[in-house]
Amino acid sequence: MVVAATAAHVFQSRDGGRRFTRVTSLRGAAVRLLSRGANEVFVASTQGVSKSTDRGASFAGWARNLPPESLPISDFHVQADAFLLRHSSGFLRSSTGDNWQPVALPTDSPCGQFPVTHSVVADFRLPAAVPETSGQCIRGSLSKAKAALVSKPGEMILNGVVVPCREGYFCPETCDETNQVVLPCPAGTWCESGVDRQPSLGSHPCPRGHYCPEATDAPVKCPAGTYNHELHQATADACRPAPAGYSIDTQGAAEPLQLCPAGNFCPEGTSDGGTVCPPGTSRRLPGGAAESDCFPCPAGYFCPNDSSTGTSLDPKPCPEGHYCPLGSAAAAQCPAGTLSSSRSVSSAEECDLCPRGSYCTEPGALAVTGACDAG
Incomplete structure (x- = not known):
């Protein structure tokens, strides 16, 4: 099931996104489409929030008792035990969607607030507790005390936001914005995002059939026509040419497993099944x-x-x-004056002479052309 929201409508697809049908129309432009659990889907527009309990097959108005100042809605978020709605002058919170109460940020809060036109940013980890947010600033707010912005191992700070350590790198220390430690993953290993310690040859080995230069975010496949049967390889030089007599037709091969097919020959480094034996020759074995x-x-x-x-x-x-x-690419016709009704004749001398009293004028004859006239 796929659910999508456009400027004014919600659509659903039951075939993996190939075809969509319209489920409902929105009052105002869509600002957020979120899910909770296996069946609940929420769509927020500038003028309200609708909810589906059947995985997006149908929607009904859901957010009730919204104060007039809450419109237009600029963003909406689903938490484990509550819902947060953002508008031009602040945030509203509700446990059920029936009654919405302002979220008051204390004057000594380390969290400020972006203008309503600013995009939503990731959560900040801060030492001071903020009501209703489990010790974090709510989405859409900004730390007033940036020195308190801290990334844990496996994270980094990018443009004032704590994000997972970038792919191809590891982040081994707790850091603030002034002393970040973001190190490239060593050659022979690779790193997905969020790696919190130096990858070892045991934890993140470059797999067979691949090579991994420094700062690799995904192992690089050896090209077709080559293979690599060893772990921890760092350069393309580790990809060896397919040995003569083999063909490696796919990328990322660990071993040369495919013999050159019968009727073909495969020099070293072959990647396309080899070359057909020339006319006049044959090979029955691979x-x-x-x-x-x-x-x-x-x-x-x-x-x-x-x-x-x-x-x-x-x-x-x-x-x-x-x-x-021997070595024929095509069959040759028996010469005129001869004929042959046999198969597998190997030379012109084996073509039979035209019988006495008959004539054979055409080459390649299977029978006499006719009888000779008397005299």
């Missing part, structure tokens, strides 16, 4: 490493091998009226 591993087509057969489609055909028996010496 693992060919060079063109020399393609054997001449047997006498009495021909090997057309279609390189344009990447298809190596098995040797074909030479058809009637033709002959096929």
Whole structure:
């Protein structure tokens, strides 16, 4: 189930977001779409808040007894035990959505307030308790005592906001804005966001089939045609070419597992299934490493091998009226004056002479052209 809100409407999709149908229209422009638990969905607009108890299939007006000064609503947040609504002059709080009370910030609070037009910022961790916020400034407020803004291990401070340590780096210490410690993850390891200690080769190893330079946020796959069977590799040089006789068609290979297919040959570093054996040759077994591993087509057969489609055909028996010496890419017609009703003829000498009293004028004949006139 996917629920989306536009400027004035709420839409729902039951097929993963491929098609949407309109569920409800809003009074005013949408400002926030939030969920709580498995089934509850809230949508706040500038003129009110609606709630769905069926995962967004239907909505009904929900926030009641809003004081006139609360409109227009500029933001809305769902907490574990309450709801916070932001408007032009402050914040309102309700436990159920029926009655809304102002949230009074004490004069000695370390939290100030952004103008109503400012975007919502992340929570701040502050030592002084603020009513109704479990010791944190409510969203949309700003610390008046920035020296108290502190990041824990695994976090950093970016533009005055505590955020998870950036990907590719680790943040091992408790810091304020003046002494942040943000260090690149060592080569041979990688770091998702929020890493709080130096990654070790045991905790964040660069996996097989990949390499990880310094400050890597996601392991880099070895290119097709190469492989790497070792952990903790730091550069692309760790990706070895596929050995001759193998083809590595995908990225991130740890081992060369795919033999070159029959009918083809694969030099070192092959990534596309190899090269079709040339016309006039064939190879019935997988693992060919060079063109020399393609054997001449047997006498009495021909090997057309279609390189344009990447298809190596098995040797074909030479058809009637033709002959096929060793290494034939195509069947040759028996010369005029001869004929052949046999298959797999290997030379022109094996084409039969036209019988006495008959004539064979066309090359590639299967039977006599006609009888000779008397005399």
